[in-house]
Amino acid sequence: MTRTKVVAEGTWGSFAHLSAWAEATGPCGGDQGHGGEASLELTDEGGMVWTLTFTDEDGREHHIKQPRSVRIEVGGDDEQHNMNEAMHLFISVLDRASLPSRPDYATLRSLASDPE
Numbered sequence: 001m002t003r004t005k006v007v008a009e010g011t012w013g014s015f016a017h018l019s020a021w022a023e024a025t026g027p028c029g030g031d032q033g034h035g036g037e038a039s040l041e042l043t044d045e046g047g048m049v050w051t052l053t054f055t056d057e058d059g060r061e062h063h064i065k066q067p068r069s070v071r072i073e074v075g076g077d078d079e080q081h082n083m084n085e086a087m088h089l090f091i092s093v094l095d096r097a098s099l100p101s102r103p104d105y106a107t108l109r110s111l112a113s114d115p116e
Helices: 077-097 105-113
Strands: 006-013 017-024 037-046 051-055 061-065 069-075
Touching (some): 037 077, 069 077
Antiparallel strands (some): 037 069
């Protein structure tokens, strides 16, 4: 099966700046090394407040505050499919939890200076 690699990147921010780089081959008919591969890298470009939490193979939980970047790599067709489903779930939750509009700096300054 021929591998076709798709790559995309973007940067977003107002208060916090985040860039993302993603690539995927799509299904290739197998497990890691023979199947599809996908990567997602998130990079703090300034002002991000975040913590990376993971559990190692011994069951110990680790927390890394303010990582500069985080990269997730999956290998294999099924793993790529599962990651796709998990990302759709995450996007769905973020969309439902989002405010209708995002205030800009001017709005926040005026809210902070308005007497009650």
